[in-house]
Amino acid sequence: MLELTKDNFEEEVLKSEKPVFVDFWGENCKVCLRFMPGVNELSKKYSDKIKFASLNISTARRTAIGQGVLGLPTMVIYSEAEKMSTITPDKISSLEDIENFIKQYYDTL
Template sequence: MALEITDSNFEEKVLNSDKPVLVDFWAEWCGPCRMVGPIIEEVSNEYKDKALVAKLDVDSNQEFAAKYGVRNIPTVLFFKGGELVDRKVGVAPKENYTETLDNLI
């Protein structure tokens, strides 16, 4: 299951991770986010030992959404070594996420 990230633990969990990190920026009311959610959960289960897969609710946690310029949701950001390395905006097939993670591992 994807880890719930908040503004208060973003730095610790995402930026200080020794594994590549995928963060799904989403909101409860967002229809496309509900389409991406099950895909993110599948990726989380498949990559649990190789990468950190997380979700951040932008309604409750706006600091890092603003910092990384998340203006549309769903937006999925990829981090490695504390640096933002890629982003996917909107609904995308699972392969788009797994291919990016594979390149970071």
């Protein structure tokens, strides 16, 4: 999974030719840390059509705010610099929720 920073976010996400799944997380977010290993496994399963990346908002707070991230974990799928789909903390209770979120977009590619 690609590690994003405030310096490479635009290039790796907004200018990507391939759709990009971004996991916005924080070091103090226990839920984020609990799901991280599973999200890494999902990245292996779906990376043929989607690029997977993560952004630690602790080091890129302005980038996260600029993307409308208000709570953690938030996961967004971007395509051609546009947000195609977003899943927010209130919709994530299991890894299955995250996989279903990815599959809804993946199946359209």
